[in-house]
Amino acid sequence: MKKKRLIIFMPSIEGGGVEKNLFIISNYLAIRFDKTILITTSRKFNNKFNNLKIINPNFKFNNNHGRKLRYFYCLFELFKLLIKKELMSEFKKLLSIERTQHLNSKASYKTVE
Secondary structure, eight states: OOOOEEEEEOSOOOSSHHHHHHHHHHHHHHHHSSEEEEEOSOOTTGGGOOSOEEEOOSSOOOTTSHHHHHHHHHHHHHHHHHHHHHHHHHHHHHHHHHHHHHHHHHHHHHHHO
16 A cells, blocks of 8 residues: 655744644644655744654744745755655666566576576
8 A cells, every 4th residue: 555645835834823724734634644744944833743744944044034045945855855755766666677687587597507
């Protein structure tokens, strides 16, 4: 059975009604999905999320940085995740093809003997 994954993209979490809904819905979805990831630059509300992997920057974003920089950072992290996933799936396909070819070549040697 294929594992279900979910990436939640919310570059800036501030206090308000939308954020409250984000906490409720993302915690619910974290129960339903095998792996749930939240990409954000805000660290203030990390304790409101349960069973989620949260990707935050190593440095602190303040209000002087602006939304464009926050979105750019989160988009960069999102692309890193997508590329990593794509490369891993291609690598697994390559390994399975190579393993099949290796087994087929061993089988042909055995029949020649």
